[in-house]
Amino acid sequence: MDFLRPACWEEALAAKAEHPTAVPIAGGTDVMVEINFDHRRPEYLLDLNRVGDLYEWEVGEDSVRLGASVSYTTIMENLRAELPGLALASHTVASPQIRNRGGVGGNLGTASPAGDAHPALLAAGAEVEVQSAGRGTRRIPVDDFYTGVKRNALAADELIRAVHIKKADGPQQFSKVGTRNAMVIAVCAFGLALHPGSRTVRTGIGSAAPTPVRAEAAEEFLNAALEEGGFWDNGRIVPPSVAKRFAELCSGACNPIDDVRGTASYRRHAVGVMARRTLTWTWESYRGTAARTEGVA
Amino acid sequence: MRVNFTVNGRPQQADDVWEGESLLYVLRERMGLPGSKNACEQGECGSCTVRLDGVPVCACLVAAGQVEGREVVTVEGLAEAKGRAAGPVDSQTGEGTALSPVQQAFIDAGAVQCGFCTPGLLVAADEMLERNPDPSDADIREALSGNLCRCTGYEKIMDAVRLAAARQGEAV
Ligand SMILES: Cc1cc2nc3c(=O)[nH]c(=O)nc-3n(C[C@H](O)[C@H](O)[C@H](O)COP(=O)(O)OP(=O)(O)OC[C@H]3O[C@@H](n4cnc5c(N)ncnc54)[C@H](O)[C@@H]3O)c2cc1C
Ligand code: FES
Ligand code: FES
Numbered sequence: 001m002d003f004l005r006p007a008c009w010e011e012a013l014a015a016k017a018e019h020p021t022a023v024p025i026a027g028g029t030d031v032m033v034e035i036n037f038d039h040r041r042p043e044y045l046l047d048l049n050r051v052g053d054l055y056e057w058e059v060g061e062d063s064v065r066l067g068a069s070v071s072y073t074t075i076m077e078n079l080r081a082e083l084p085g086l087a088l089a090s091h092t093v094a095s096p097q098i099r100n101r102g103g104v105g106g107n108l109g110t111a112s113p114a115g116d117a118h119p120a121l122l123a124a125g126a127e128v129e130v131q132s133a134g135r136g137t138r139r140i141p142v143d144d145f146y147t148g149v150k151r152n153a154l155a156a157d158e159l160i161r162a163v164h165i166k167k168a169d170g171p172q173q174f175s176k177v178g179t180r181n182a183m184v185i186a187v188c189a190f191g192l193a194l195h196p197g198s199r200t201v202r203t204g205i206g207s208a209a210p211t212p213v214r215a216e217a218a219e220e221f222l223n224a225a226l227e228e229g230g231f232w233d234n235g236r237i238v239p240p241s242v243a244k245r246f247a248e249l250c251s252g253a254c255n256p257i258d259d260v261r262g263t264a265s266y267r268r269h270a271v272g273v274m275a276r277r278t279l280t281w282t283w284e285s286y287r288g289t290a291a292r293t294e295g296v297a
Numbered sequence: 298m299r300v301n302f303t304v305n306g307r308p309q310q311a312d313d314v315w316e317g318e319s320l321l322y323v324l325r326e327r328m329g330l331p332g333s334k335n336a337c338e339q340g341e342c343g344s345c346t347v348r349l350d351g352v353p354v355c356a357c358l359v360a361a362g363q364v365e366g367r368e369v370v371t372v373e374g375l376a377e378a379k380g381r382a383a384g385p386v387d388s389q390t391g392e393g394t395a396l397s398p399v400q401q402a403f404i405d406a407g408a409v410q411c412g413f414c415t416p417g418l419l420v421a422a423d424e425m426l427e428r429n430p431d432p433s434d435a436d437i438r439e440a441l442s443g444n445l446c447r448c449t450g451y452e453k454i455m456d457a458v459r460l461a462a463a464r465q466g467e468a469v
Contacts, residue, residue: 001316003298003362025360029340032358035317036338045316049363095443096421097355098340182442183341 004046017133020156022046026069027101030110068105068160085120085172105160111152118212119191122204125166132157146211170194171285173278187262190274208254208267218249235287250275302364305374321345321356332372343444346417372416399423399461406457410448
């Protein structure tokens with residue numbers, strides 16, 4: 001094994017181009033487990049810890065550019081207002097020790113259907129900025145990033161540089177089912193974001209299909225129902241029949257398996273419950289802000 | 298490969314390190330610092346918790362090569378880091394060092410049974426008290442949520458951290 005230690009981004013890209021089989025290591029919270037248990041013996045480890053750019057983030061007009069190695073702890077402490085869904089999801093990852101090291105770049109690299117960042121990224125709307133020495137930069141919509149169980153759209157010579165995540169323009173929620181609060185890999189998870197600007201609702205489902213997915217039919221149904229009833233303007237509560245149908249369609253978007261953490265039918269059921277709850281929570285909070293603004297005017 | 302880094306305030310060099318080796322292995326097997334424990338090697342138990350540039354991490358999940366040029370504090374350096382050296386100190390074992398306030402509180406509260414989880418808990422608790430001198434019970438539980446203990450049932454550990462916080466408050 002060789003340990004490659006690029007001191008900057010350009011060196012990292014050059015190293016990856018020269019050694020396409022090199023395994024990048026950021027926080028190491030996935031990679032080291034595999035090495036410790038001899039599940040993986042890469043020829044090269046490509047250490048990204050010295051690439052300072054990857055730890056930076058920038059809050060722009062419409063989106064946040066989040067460096068690939070920004071830790072979950074940093075997200076929770078600094079980006080709760082801009083990225084509430086991702087901050088909530090970050091807080092459910094493992095433990096403080098893991099959150100201090102692990103980040104979204106590694107979560108995307110592993111692309112586990114159980115990764116907690118994914119539902120939040122799908123619901124908020126995000127693009128993954130990847131780069132290679134030879135072919136430059138491309139931005140992959142996060143919806144297209146997950147290509148199979150623990151597979152992603154990265155080419156062998158590419159590295160993830162940053163994720164561009166839409167800044168919240170409305171309430172967001174994240175919900176996760178597990179056996180306890182700390183140190184739990186999701187049985188299933190659900191992210192939901194209201195986008196009052198575009199009058200749309202977006203979702204993300206974790207651990208209930210081969211890849212993280214959006215419940216697109218459920219979103220379309222809900223968007224139409226909210227529009228038709230004028231709900232974005234009148235701020236009325238979402239009728240129970242609408243919430244129920246939305247939940248059913250979210251369950252329908254799942255394609256789960258039975259495994260040690262839960263059965264397929266439980267996952268389908270739980271996703272429906274989380275869909276209804278997160279819709280209720282976010283809509284209540286949207287109505288709250290809407291009412292306050294009206295009160296002022 | 299060779300790795301140069303600072304351990305408990307002293308520059309150290311580890312030679313013949315295998316590229317896939319963890320920081321935990323280097324500390325225990327190459328530096329003679331067995332205080333950090335190895336119970337799972339997969340980030341689940343927290344018994345290997347050390348501080349890397351001040352931040353609590355699982356040493357079993359840090360690749361040795363990643364600590365090049367960086368600072369590591371282990372449980373052996375806890376008392377010294379708090380300025381508690383009582384006499385001549387053995388830099389390797391920490392012997393001759395008085396205990397840090399958190400260590401003393403763990404003994405006084407009876408928070409140590411088999412002791413396997415203790416070093417990791419001490420490092421995690423010590424770091425929390427530095428950031429948050431007056432923690433609520435929820436803060437303590439959150440800060441220690443990555444550390445498993447199979448003996449105590451955690452109540453005495455909670456007592457110990459509350460005690461350390463109270464003593465720290467009195468000392469100010
Ligand atoms: C005890 C424990 C509990 C956990 N609990 C959770 C949990 O609750 N939820 C959850 O989502 N995850 C959990 N994880 C998994 C892990 O912490 C996350 O997936 C984390 O986001 C990984 O980030 P990292 O920086 O440590 O990745 P690393 O381990 O460094 O890398 C992970 C993968 O991404 C690749 N990679 C990293 N950076 C880049 C880059 N810039 N470009 C290209 N590829 C890259 C690596 O090659 C590797 O394949 C847990 C892990 C442990 C050990
Ligand atoms: S040995 Fe590192 S967390 Fe258990
Ligand atoms: S005292 Fe035995 S594991 Fe905690």
